Structures are given as C-alpha cells and as structure tokens.
Amino acid sequence: MKQSKAVTKKHGALALSALCLALFAGGASAAGEPFSYDSPWMFGDWGGDRAALEQKGVKFNVDYTMEAASNFAGGYNSSTTARYSDQWAFGVNLDLEKLLDWQDTEFQMTITNRDGNNLSDQVADPRTGMLSSVQEVYGRGQTWRLTQFWLRKGFFNDVLDIKAGRVTVGEDFDNFDSKFQNLAFGSGQAGNWRGDHWYNWPVSQWGGRVKLNFTPEVFLQVGFYNQNPYNYDRGDGFRLEFNPTEGNLVPVELGWKPTFGPDNLPGNYRIGFYYSSTNDDVYSSWRNGAYHDDAHSYGGYILAQQQLFSQGGSADRGLTLTLQAVMNDHKTAKTDNYQAISLAWKGPFDARPQDEIGIGAARIHVNSDYTSMLRAQNRENGVADYNSPTYLPIQEGSEYNYEIYYNFHVTNWLQLRPNLQYVAAPGAVTKVDDAFIGGLSANLSF
Template sequence: MKSESTLKRTVAFCGVGLLLASGQALADYAPLSIDSPYAFGDWGGNRSQLEQDGVQFQVNYTMESASNFSGGYNQSTSARYTDQWGFGTTLDLEKLLNWTDTQFQATVTSRNGQNLTDYINDPRSGGLSSVQEVWGRGQTWRLTQFWINKGFFDHTVEVKAGRVTVGEDFDSWPSKFQNLAFGGGQAGNWRGDRWYNWPVSQWGGRVKFNFTPEVFLQVGFYNQTPSNYDTGNGFRLDGSPTEGNLVPVELGWQPTLGADKLQGNYRAGFYYSSVKGDNYSSYSNGQYGEDNHSYGGYLLLQQQLFAMGGDNKRGLSIVAQGVMNDHKTSKTDNYQSLALVWTGPFNSRTEDEIGIGAARIHVNDDYSKMLRQTNRENGVNDYDNPTYLPIQSGSEYNYEIYYNAHVTNWMNLRPNLQYVASPGAISEVKDAFVGGITATINF
C-alpha cells in the first residue's frame, strides 16, 4: 500500500510539472492518446518543437512484479513488487551551441520496492540471477548518466566521457526479459564487483572507432570505486576510495543482411580490471594466500532470421550470449544463454512480441571447494545448522517466456512465466516456478 500511494503521488507530481512546463492545455497529441509516444502528450506541440531544436526529455517508469507459485527456499507463496523511475534529458549541442557532432546526456534514476529472489534463494548464500532485473544496486536515487559524446572526422571517431555505466556501450542489446539472465551487459551481471551496469555510474568513458557504418572497435576506461554501490551514494562524485580501473575492449559488427535488411548485432569483448581480488584456490585456515587481478571475455550474437511480409520491424530473432571469467577471483566463471524473440507475431498485433529464453550460470569449482573447506574448519556439516555455509556448486538454470502487449505507444504490459532450477546452484533448494508482470510507461 505504501508503494502504491508513493507511485500515485509521484505520477501526479510529474504530470502537473510537465503540463505546467508546456504552458498550454491542448496538445497535438492529447494526454493519454493511444497514438502519442508519451502519456502526457506533446505539450501543445512544444515537446516536438523542443526536440527539433535539440532538447529531448525522458520520463519513464518500469514496474516488475513477481510471485513464486511453488518451490524456492521459502516455499510459501509470496509476491513482491519493485520499480524504477528515470528522469533524463538529451541535448544536441550541434543545434544548441553549434558544437559539431556533440551530444550531452543527463539521467537520474530511482529504484524502489522488494525482491522476490530473496525468498527463492537461501539467505545464507544469496542467489545468482534475479527474477526481477530492475531490482538491485541499492533502492535509492542515483545520478546514472552525466556525459558528453563528441564525434570527430565525420563520425569516424567518437569520444564519450563523464558519469557513465559500462553496459550502455559494451555488451549491449535491448532486452524485454524480466529475468536478469537474459538482458544486455551480462559480463557485468556475473562480475558485478568489477563491471558496473545501470543504474550505477562511475567516472569514465570510451573511444569508439567506426571503421565502416557496420564495423566498430571501442575501448573503455572506468574508475573502480566500490562505494558507488552504496545506498545514499548515488550523487557522490569524488571517486574515492579508488581501487583501480576497468578496461573493456570490444569489436562489433552490426550488419543488415539480405533484401529485407535483417538486423544483426555481433559483439566480442575482453575486459581487464586492475583491482585485485581473493584467489579462491589459495584459501586455507580462514584466509587467502594470494590475490590476483581480474579479467574475462564475452560474446553477444543477435540476428533477425526472417521478416514478415517484407517488414523487417516484424519477424523472428535469435540471441546467444556467453561470458567467461577468470577462475582465480570470480565466483561465477562462465555463463551461456539462448533466446528467441518474435516481434509482430500476429497481423492484428504488429508491435507485440513473444520471447523465450534459457540460461545457465556456473559457479567456479574453486569457490565451491572454499565453501566446503570452511565448513570442515568450522566443524559444521548439517545443512540445517544456521552457521553452515550452503555449498554453491555446479549451475543455476533460468528459463522465461513472456508476451509483450503494446497497449499504447507509451505503455507496454508484459506477463511472463519463469522457472529457476537449482536456485543459487544449491542442491538443497527446490526449483522455483514464478509468475511475473512488467509494465513500462513513457511519460
């Protein structure tokens, strides 16, 4: 009830503010028009005019609700609701200041709510994936983006710098899955102590070389400040204490194939972190004998397989992803997923979408050995003992199917079913069957 009342007050506040800013009661797109891309309409035509002049606003809301129908660590049926607000602006500085090929982006986010995954997993160990991807990284306000991007040599080279998130540029694709294991930025999901995905920002940037309209190479450099994760530090900008830097390198190919110009998105990347971490294989008598730098690689392969009726906005696409992390310092050493996404499956619903995916997240064997050795050293071997460390070993598997209903041009509703096998990669925790629903609204 508290979250619902907060939501209503926030929506009302945003609505009043935006309508006052328009200075007009009427709009080219009236508020709540199904054809408008924005729930609050076009502000009497002022919004479209501002975009033409180089000023674009984003106000969006994402809600994810989930309920465990059966299984999990806590097997009583539970439902949890979490959400994210985003408030942003994009400035075309070429139009505004005559700065050739230059853009500025500022975004503030707020996450709220509770996570059903906490009830699915053993609380002594936590889980691997999440059935509500929008939850996490602290339920707090954050300055998520504050960067400038400048193109040089007719956009052959791009330089971007400021407060950035790694996954907005590297290992990126636009996913509608509610389970965390199927979105973009998977390299950061399984190495989140080094690679900071949305909404956690850090000082950094990247240089991108566009060899052709389809082929690019980019290199990033990101400051590693763990306190960026902390609740209440969303606007802390001093970058201390700095522990090191993350450097990702990515080669990408984004072709349009065949007569139907079928869209592809192929990315291969490698990252290195100068921050050292415990070497799990060196664990003995309650301490680690070595620490090492971290590194890893990833693949993202996305391709539209066919178009429907010659319309490449409709059709079936396949997405395959893989991540490999070092075996010394990473808890999850490898990950794979495969997904199929069918856009516009019905002639009467050309903007709806169906998605189905399967993912595997594997726990580093050396991490599992460390847990077993810790239990032996503590003289605990009973899973039901509160001091026992549950053994995370092998893999957790996540499955999801969803239907995205394009209700209006500003709202989508997305019911889904998820199955989590071996939650947290702990054999004693029963598989969980979860139902969820996502709503996204652009104001």
C-alpha cells in the same frame, strides 16, 4: 521498510491507473493529446512545446518500469508470495550541434531511483541468494542515483567517437535491447557475472570510451572506468569523488552490426575482453580462516544477435535469435562461465503487429574453486548441518533460468508483459527446490 512498502504500493497503483487510462483512451484523436494511443508520451506533447523543444535540441524523458513476481511453487520459501520492484528514470538529452553549433556533440543527464523488494530473496536460500534475479530492475541499491552525466563528441564524419563523464559500462559494451524480466537474458551480461567490477545501469562511475568506426557496420571501442566503493553503496548515488580508488576497469570490444537480404535484417555481433586492476582474493588460496593470495581479474564475452526472417515484408516484424556467453577467470570470479539462448518474435499476429513473444534459457555456472572454498570454511568451522545458522550452503554446478513472455503494446507509451519463469537449483544449491514463478512487468513513458 514500512515506508518502502507504502511507496511501492503507491507506484503499483500508479501503474494500474495508467493501464486503465490506456485501455479507455484508445479513441483520442490527436497524437499530441494526453493519453492518446499514438503519442509516445502519456501526458502528450505539452500543447506542442515538447516537439518544438526537440527540434531545437532539447529532449526530455520520464520513464517508469515496474516488475512484479509471485512464487507459484517451490523455492526455498515455498509459500506463495509476491514482490514488487520499480525504477524511475528522469533524463534530458541536449543536441549541442543544434544548440551551440558544436558538430556531432551531445550531452546526457539521467537521474534514477529504484525501490521495492525482490522475490529472488524468497526463491533462493537467503544465505546465498540467487545467481540471477527474477526481477532484473531490482538491485544495485534501492536508492536515487546520478546514472548518466556525460558528453559525447564525434570526429572526422563519425570515424572517431569519444564519450566521457559519469557513465555506465553496459550502455556501450555488450549492449542490446531486451524485454525479458529475468536478469539472465538482458543486456550487459558480462557485468552481471562480474558485478563487483563491471557496473551496469543504474550504477555509474567516472570514465568513458573511445570508439573507432571502420565502416558504418564495423567498430572497435576501448573503455576506461574508475572504480571506488562509493559507486555501489546505497545513499551515495551523488557522491562523485575519485578517491579512494580501488583500480580501473578496461573493456575492449570489436563489433559488427550488419543487415542482410532485401528486407535488411539487422544483426548485432560483439566479442569483448575486460581487465580490472583491482586486487581480488584468490579462492583456491583459502586456508586457516583467510585468503593468502590475490590477483587481478579478467574475462571475455560473446554476443550474437540476428533477425532470422521478416514478416509482412518489414524488418519491424519477425523472429530474432540471441546467443550470449561470458567467461571469467578461475582465480577470482564466483561465476566462471555463463551461456544463454533466446528467441523474440515481433509482430506474431497481423491483428497485433507491435506485440512480441519471447522465450529464453540460461545457465550460470559456479567456479569449482569457490565451491571448494565453501567446503573448507565449513570444515574449519566444524559445521556440517545444512540447517545450522552458521553453515555456508554449498553452491556447486549451475543455476538454470527459463522464461517465456508476451509483450502487449497497449499504447505507444505503455507496454505490459506477463511472463512465466522457472528457476532450477536457485543459487546453484541443490538442497533448494526448483521454483515456478509468475511475473508481470510494464514500461511507461510520461
């Protein structure tokens, strides 16, 4: 733990140093120079070598994300406290059409590392944890991982597209861009509420997807992902065996990505279904200290995202509405349904055309069969006192998450986002006070 805190402080100092450099480097003239405002990379274009490599089909990226959060009031631990978490991502993309003359083919490899601590552990009862997380970059094991190692190939002028290798489900299914720090508003929500089977970034597994593009706007895709316990375990991020296989996840998604009006306002509409062949305990079968039935899991999701209007005649600015919903089966899922609504306004001020304001609200509901199972266990254990260490806190109803942020486009390689969050009924435990949280996140590209 001491080593982790030391590493976290070092990363925090690096982020603050980068911010200071960005604020004082606005006068750098050439976009390729280190710390130039216009450069997409903090360390510049390596004297032109980086751009030259990209033209030949080799693209490198080194990205750093930090998220800090402080509990201003409420929660399980009402003392003012702060936590810091971060993620490094080291990637290379190879355009194999340029390199090997393989038409419409690319290779991607990404290695990630997550570190730090999670304020949500203080906000919710530690015996249950929060349903969401106030720092979305935390979780899935604070460890090094091989997150991407895949080959993608297009056929018949991109009518058919196939990807296979070590992949994450959420990079293709239920996918969109988000700047929210709270987990309840980002991409891949189907995986957040069925995370025991649907593995989002940075957890990868062997698998892939087949995508059929009916038109440039309409597509259908089917995925197949192998599941084994090594995918998730800390320290096993480079363990690539197929065995022991617990089952397979199969998602199916129909998508539509239209543009509307003279300003070509973009939309992103997706409806999906998933099925997992793994055997899960049926919560309603709990009695006499054990589950007596198991079943396979399934669920579905809807994503509807649309830019409502442009600003200054450009679709690069304007207001976008995002609606999300997830439904999971009532037999095996702890969270059986989820809904969220959010608004993001890009370029709200003429003087800051690349900044962004976002606001969102989300509801995460606990399966009533899961609630009944908790009550049954407490009765069988003969404990009714919430303060008893053997008591299982009753998670019932819903947890609600709210967030508002302002994204400062400091430079093309640095974005900084202060935010405020409010969590009602953390962990869906009514005995825990609502929490008011302040956050700060940043994205850097080196």
